Amino acid sequence: MTDRIAQLKKLLEANPDDAFCLYALAMEYAASGRHEEAIRHFDSAIASDAEFCYAYYHKARSQKAMSDTENALATLRRGLQQAQSTSDAKAATEITTLLESMT
Numbered sequence: 001m002t003d004r005i006a007q008l009k010k011l012l013e014a015n016p017d018d019a020f021c022l023y024a025l026a027m028e029y030a031a032s033g034r035h036e037e038a039i040r041h042f043d044s045a046i047a048s049d050a051e052f053c054y055a056y057y058h059k060a061r062s063q064k065a066m067s068d069t070e071n072a073l074a075t076l077r078r079g080l081q082q083a084q085s086t087s088d089a090k091a092a093t094e095i096t097t098l099l100e101s102m103t
Contacts, residue, residue: 004028005025005028005029005032008021008024008025008028009025012025017048018048019045019048019049019052019055020045020052022041022042022044022045022048023041023042023045023052023054023055023058025041026038026039026040026041026042026044026045026055026058026059026062027058029041030058030061030062030065033065035062035063035065035066036066038058038059038062039059039062039063039066042055042056042058042059042062043059046059050082051082051086051088053079053082053083053086053088053091053092053095054091054094055079056075056076056078056079056080056082056083056095057076057079057091057094057095057098059075059079060072060073060075060076060079060095060098061098063075064102069102072102073099073102073103076095076098076099076102077099079091079095080092080095080096080099083095
């Protein structure tokens, strides 16, 4: 386990619903190719803060890396709806770009 993952896990002990920390941990897992663990933590980040649009984007990338295209597309569609409902134009654009590249 990397030092960064250990540090993030320690931070989560104090605040297990910290969406940013959950997202950061998911990103570390994704970067190390541990996509199942990444997806689980992206899900936790989304459950903690449904408006965290980039969690949908990166969750879909992990799903895609695992050849789970159907679920990746569903994740992107949910993320796009969330980005549009929160007026996050940058996230909506990036999610749309990934969505279009996968269809």
